[in-house]
Amino acid sequence: MFGLPGAGMQVRLDPLSVLFLVLLAPQMVAGALAGEARSPTYWLFALGMVLAVVAASAFTLIFGFELMSAASWLLVLKGDQKPATLYVGIAIFSAACLVPALFLPASSLAFVLIVLGAGAKAGLAPLHSWLPKAHPAPPAGVSALMSGGMIKVALSVIIREGFMTLSAAQQPWWGGVLIAAGVASVFIGALRAMLETEMKVLLACSTVEHAGLIAVGLGLALRAKAMGDANLTALGLEGALLCALAHALYKPLLFIGAGEVKHATGTASLDWLGGLMRSMPRLSGLMLLAASGMAALPLGPGFAPEFLILHAALAAAGTGGIVARIGFSALLAVLGLSAALALGAAVKLMGVGFLGRPRSLQAAAAEEPRGLALAGMALLGGLMVPLALVPAEILRLMAPVVRELAPNAGYAPLGYAPLPLLGLGLVVAVAAGFVLHRFGVRGTRAAPGWMCGFGQPPVWLPFGDPATQPTATGLAEPVARAIGRGVLPGGADPAELFVLAPLYRVHLKGVRLAEKLRRATIRERLAFIFSALVLFLLTLGLLGGG
Amino acid sequence: MSLTFSLAHLMGGVILLAAFSLLSQRRLAAMITLYQVQALVLSAAAFWQGYAQGEANLYLTGLITLIIKALILPLSLREIVLRFNLMRAVETAMPVAVSMVLGVALIGVAVLVVLPTTPGNISLTREDLAIALSVVLLGLLMMTTRRGALAQIIGFLSTENGLVLAAIGMPGMPFVAEFSVALLVLLAFLVVGVFLFRIREHFDSLDLSGLEQIERRGR
Numbered sequence: 001m002f003g004l005p006g007a008g009m010q011v012r013l014d015p016l017s018v019l020f021l022v023l024l025a026p027q028m029v030a031g032a033l034a035g036e037a038r039s040p041t042y043w044l045f046a047l048g049m050v051l052a053v054v055a056a057s058a059f060t061l062i063f064g065f066e067l068m069s070a071a072s073w074l075l076v077l078k079g080d081q082k083p084a085t086l087y088v089g090i091a092i093f094s095a096a097c098l099v100p101a102l103f104l105p106a107s108s109l110a111f112v113l114i115v116l117g118a119g120a121k122a123g124l125a126p127l128h129s130w131l132p133k134a135h136p137a138p139p140a141g142v143s144a145l146m147s148g149g150m151i152k153v154a155l156s157v158i159i160r161e162g163f164m165t166l167s168a169a170q171q172p173w174w175g176g177v178l179i180a181a182g183v184a185s186v187f188i189g190a191l192r193a194m195l196e197t198e199m200k201v202l203l204a205c206s207t208v209e210h211a212g213l214i215a216v217g218l219g220l221a222l223r224a225k226a227m228g229d230a231n232l233t234a235l236g237l238e239g240a241l242l243c244a245l246a247h248a249l250y251k252p253l254l255f256i257g258a259g260e261v262k263h264a265t266g267t268a269s270l271d272w273l274g275g276l277m278r279s280m281p282r283l284s285g286l287m288l289l290a291a292s293g294m295a296a297l298p299l300g301p302g303f304a305p306e307f308l309i310l311h312a313a314l315a316a317a318g319t320g321g322i323v324a325r326i327g328f329s330a331l332l333a334v335l336g337l338s339a340a341l342a343l344g345a346a347v348k349l350m351g352v353g354f355l356g357r358p359r360s361l362q363a364a365a366a367e368e369p370r371g372l373a374l375a376g377m378a379l380l381g382g383l384m385v386p387l388a389l390v391p392a393e394i395l396r397l398m399a400p401v402v403r404e405l406a407p408n409a410g411y412a413p414l415g416y417a418p419l420p421l422l423g424l425g426l427v428v429a430v431a432a433g434f435v436l437h438r439f440g441v442r443g444t445r446a447a448p449g450w451m452c453g454f455g456q457p458p459v460w461l462p463f464g465d466p467a468t469q470p471t472a473t474g475l476a477e478p479v480a481r482a483i484g485r486g487v488l489p490g491g492a493d494p495a496e497l498f499v500l501a502p503l504y505r506v507h508l509k510g511v512r513l514a515e516k517l518r519r520a521t522i523r524e525r526l527a528f529i530f531s532a533l534v535l536f537l538l539t540l541g542l543l544g545g546g
Numbered sequence: 547m548s549l550t551f552s553l554a555h556l557m558g559g560v561i562l563l564a565a566f567s568l569l570s571q572r573r574l575a576a577m578i579t580l581y582q583v584q585a586l587v588l589s590a591a592a593f594w595q596g597y598a599q600g601e602a603n604l605y606l607t608g609l610i611t612l613i614i615k616a617l618i619l620p621l622s623l624r625e626i627v628l629r630f631n632l633m634r635a636v637e638t639a640m641p642v643a644v645s646m647v648l649g650v651a652l653i654g655v656a657v658l659v660v661l662p663t664t665p666g667n668i669s670l671t672r673e674d675l676a677i678a679l680s681v682v683l684l685g686l687l688m689m690t691t692r693r694g695a696l697a698q699i700i701g702f703l704s705t706e707n708g709l710v711l712a713a714i715g716m717p718g719m720p721f722v723a724e725f726s727v728a729l730l731v732l733l734a735f736l737v738v739g740v741f742l743f744r745i746r747e748h749f750d751s752l753d754l755s756g757l758e759q760i761e762r763r764g765r
Contacts, residue, residue: 523639523698527690534655534683541658 009063012056015400016164020053020156023245026383027148027252030376034141034256042142045071049145049153058102061157066095068153069121072138072146079137087134090127094120098157106169114161115177122154124215125184128208129495132192135207136200136268140259143200144252147207152244155214159240162222163405175223178215183334185212188494190341191487194479197472199258199268199353202345203251206294209342210247214240216335217309220316225406232315234409237402238395239308245394246301246387250293253380254349257287260369260377261353265362270348270472275358279366282374284354286381293384295346296339299418299425301384304391307416310335341479348475357466389418550598554715557591558677561711562653565684565704569649569691570642574634577700578623585615588707595714604714611710619703619735626696626742637693645691649684656680674715681708699738706731 013021028046036042048071051064069091077084097117104110116127123131135147162174189209196202217240224232260283261276262268277284292300313335317328358364368374387394392414402409458465476484488494520528564584571577589612596604627634638645656679660672685705689698 523690523693526686530686530690533686534652537659537683538655541655 009051009060010056011051011054011060013054015404016156016160017054019241019245019398019401020152021050023152023248024049024053024149026380027145027248030252030256030380031141031145033376033379034144034259034373035139036141036145039075041071041074042145045075045142045145046149049149052153053156062095062099062102065098065121065153065157066091068150069095072142072150075138075142075146076134078142079139083130083133083137086130090120090130090134093127094118094154101161106166108169108171108174111162111166111169111174112177114158114166115181118154118157118161119181119215122151122158122211122215123185123189123208124181124211125188125208126181126495126499128185128188128211129493129500131208132196132201132204132493135204136198140200140256140262143204143259144255147204147255148248148252151207151211152248155211155218155244158215159218159405162218163225167225170222170226172223172226175219175221175226178219178222179331180219182212182215182217182219183331185209186216186338187212187334188487190338190345191479191484192493193345194341194348195476195484195488196345197270197476199261199270199273199349200255202270202349203254203258206342206345207247207251209338210243210251213306213309213335214243214247216240216331217243217305217312220309220312221406224316225409227319228408229319230406230408230410231412232312232319233406234402235308235312235315235412237405237409238398238412238414239305239312241398241401242308242387242391242395243302243305245398246293246305246384249380249384249387250290250301253286253290253377253384254294256373256377256380257283257290260373261366264366264369265360267360267362270352272360273353273358273363274356274360274466274469275363276354276366279358279364280368283369283377286374286377287354288350289381289384291346291350293388294349295343297343299388299422301387304387304395304414304416304418306339308412308414311415344476344479348472352470352472352475356469357464359466359469359471389422392417550594553594554591554598554674555677557587557594558674558711558715560587561591561707562677562680562684565681565708566646566649568700568704569684569688570646572636572638572642574627574636574694574696575624577636577697578620578627581623581700581703582616582620584704584707585611585619588711589616591711592714599717607710607714615703615707615731619731622735622739623696623700626739630742636697639691639693645687649687652683652687653680656683675712678708678712678715681705681711684708695738695742699735702734703731 024046031042045068048064048067048069052061052068053064055061055064073084073088073091076087094117097113097120101110101113101117104113115124120127135143137143138146158178162170162178185208189205189207189212193202193205193209196205217236219236221233221236221240224230224236258268261273261280264280265273265276267273289300293302296302296306310332313328313332317325317332319325320328358366395414399411402411489497517528561584564580564587568577568580568584571580589608592604592608592611596602596608657676660676660679682705685701685703685708688701688704692698692701
């Protein structure tokens with residue numbers, strides 16, 4: 001195929017690339033089934049991701065990565081123009097960081113550039129504010145692959161470079177950088193997911209959170225590896241990789257589901273939905289399963305990875321000096337807060353969007369989606385079941401990857417067994433049912449009706465006005481009052497205020513300068529060239545004399 | 547031998563002095579005269595170098611310089627001034643005093659560049675080269691600090707004189723280079739002459755500030 005003259009393209013299949021191929025395949029199939037199968041750009045996008053994952057040379061990696069960026073830009077452009085422009089700016093920035101970094105010798109500079117370049121693509125704070133804008137723009141199948149696949153490819157670049165290529169120069173603070181970026185994205189992503197009312201934007205914010213979570217796991221492992229702590233390395237890596245795997249299943253499912261809801265009702269805004277559980281039962285069931293993963297509920301697919309990452313953070317809090325201990329304890333607190341916020345976001349998604357009564361006629365008249373899209377979602381949902389029930393077996397399958405990344409790492413057993421937990425829960429439930437049935441009080445009693453969260457019905461609508469149900473905005477209001485307004489001034493992401501806005505001003509200044517140069521008169525241009533010549537001569541004279 | 551040195555230096559100095567006074571002149575006629583003096587001295591320097599180095603080529607260079615630069619060009623420049631009835635005063639973009647200070651600084655730069663970078667060569671060539679570079683830089687400075695088209699052309703021609711001065715000072719410089727440089731100047735002169743006609747047709751003036759205004763408005 002293509003490639004550098006004489007060198008060609010080099011690919012390899014080692015455990016890490018196999019893991020990421022396994023992680024990409026189901027969502028590519030599901031995305032294609034969701035209506036993208038005939039789009040050549042979609043397959044180009046998929047090809048770029050595969051190339052970037054299996055690349056064995058820097059050129060192949062960059063080729064695949066940029067193919068992925070360019071194709072996804074075209075796909076975002078199909079949806080909306082403004083986020084596409086922001087997106088292409090970020091893509092150029094990440095290329096500008098990655099290209100030199102891949103050809104630098106192993107050093108801290110190379111690692112920082114890699115984290116900047118791939119981190120911007122993965123939506124790590126503070127370069128994440130493009131993601132909630134660009135990911136919801138394209139059609140659902142593409143959003144699914146961008147959210148579930150593209151950020152994983154970017155993270156795989158960080159993994160491959162940080163753990164393998166640059167391991168000769170590794171420093172403990174590299175892990176610290178990843179942890180700091182990760183925890184910031186976890187917090188801001190979870191908070192924004194809690195506050196958003198648009199389904200796809202909510203999911204994109206949650207993607208920022210999970211990318212951050214994976215980065216925290218990777219950072220813990222990288223720091224432990226540099227400090228020679230074999231157990232902690234394994235724990236952090238297992239958590240991060242399992243989280244990537246789980247997120248690659250439930251997030252595409254949620255995105256495709258949101259797309260189908262939008263297709264059926266004409267809107268993805270939670271404030272106009274409701275009651276979908278009744279009109280789209282199969283889709284809603286799959287969404288519920290995936291949302292349990294997004295919220296990291298026990299017995300769901302998202303619990304085991306978060307459990308491992310929290311364990312790793314706990315273990316790290318017991319090592320190092322006083323500053324590290326305090327820092328890791330604070331990390332635990334932030335992770336806990338964010339887990340609660342993520343749970344709130346999932347509850348809002350399901351409770352407002354799928355339960356209750358329809359808030360609009362379109363939501364009331366929604367129909368089950370086409371069979372193909374549902375089949376893709378069912379594929380992802382089916383793959384989630386083993387992840388939810390036997391995570392320990394999957395971790396054992398992933399052991400070669402961990403050994404490849406950290407040869408001296410031990411195997412950290414998972415202290416969480418869902419099957420016995422499930423059995424125990426069943427026993428308790430059966431016993432409780434029996435007790436209730438046997439010893440419960442018989443007879444009836446009059447009590448005021450539970451209004452299902454409705455307000456007092458107005459006299460002209462005796463069965464209640466669906467518009468009086470709690471909305472997504474209302475549900476988020478307590479969180480918004482408690483922390484949202486402080487962290488997100490005016491509802492805007494702090495990254496937009498402190499990163500994008502200054503960049504925009506610099507850009508404006510540059511454009512003005514360029515325009516001034518372009519408008520220069522003949523004499524000014526002559527003077528410009530002349531002063532450049534004099535400067536050159538002066539440098540030559542001073543350096544040559546010295 | 548010492549007479550060779552001192553005479554060559556003297557002529558180089560006179561050329562530099564002419565370039566410097568070009569910078570300070572406000573009147574077009576005086577500028578053309580100064581340019582003529584510069585070209586005359588340059589041709590004399592070429593003859594002297596030809597005699598000193600025993601190179602017949604340099605006599606030819608001197609002849610070309612004498613005929614084209616010291617006679618034809620100043621005459622036709624005067625003709626242009628008369629034909630177009632140009633403003634005889636030259637408009638400057640910055641005060642003359644400032645441009646002269648800059649000129650002195652440029653001579654300093656030239657000396658700073660040439661003297662340390664060529665330590666192995668004989669002193670004649672080195673100092674000649676410094677003078678020639680100064681003349682080139684002063685001509686460029688004049689092109690940037692004058693608004694009138696004709697004054698800029700004179701600055702360009704003075705720059706070219708500096709190049710030829712450097713070329714004749716170098717023993718073993720091939721004749722072709724000088725010939726082509728002279729031709730280039732002639733061509734440039736022709737092109738610029740045509741250009742001047744066009745500007746004149748459109749704006750009734752050779753002042754380039756009108757052109758700059760059009761440029762600003764057009765974009």
